Amino acid sequence: MYLDLQEYSILYTNESFQEYVNAYKALIQKEKDEYNKKSDKHKAQNPFTPSQSKQEFIRKLEAEKFLYFCYSLDSSPLIIKAPSDNKDQKKFLGYEWSNRKGKQGIQYITTSGINAISEILTPLYNPKNRLDSSKLSFYIM
Numbered sequence: 001m002y003l004d005l006q007e008y009s010i011l012y013t014n015e016s017f018q019e020y021v022n023a024y025k026a027l028i029q030k031e032k033d034e035y036n037k038k039s040d041k042h043k044a045q046n047p048f049t050p051s052q053s054k055q056e057f058i059r060k061l062e063a064e065k066f067l068y069f070c071y072s073l074d075s076s077p078l079i080i081k082a083p084s085d086n087k088d089q090k091k092f093l094g095y096e097w098s099n100r101k102g103k104q105g106i107q108y109i110t111t112s113g114i115n116a117i118s119e120i121l122t123p124l125y126n127p128k129n130r131l132d133s134s135k136l137s138f139y140i141m
Contacts, residue, residue, distance in 0.1 A: 092122065
């Protein structure tokens, strides 16, 4: 059964729900700003109508949350904390970003000197063995 959301509903007092309402208001304001840039002739022929109703907007967000809930329903949580130090982060991720001329882009951290993902060194995964239990990707599968 689909319920029409009313302004006096108890949902409107909920802090999380208020975030939805604020996001919807921001979306509508952006659409109104775009509409106001149009010519007066266009405005006279086409009155402003929002791209979606508040109910549609909120329903889509809730449906997405429910989808992710269903994905994780039978799973155990795994929390991975990355290092905060820049040098340790590079080691953890297995790559760094280079702006050096001729070497722009991702530079994988390897022992072989070959800049290829198949040679990357990281605690996250082993590109040569997906079932390596010493890597974090093993526990995510």
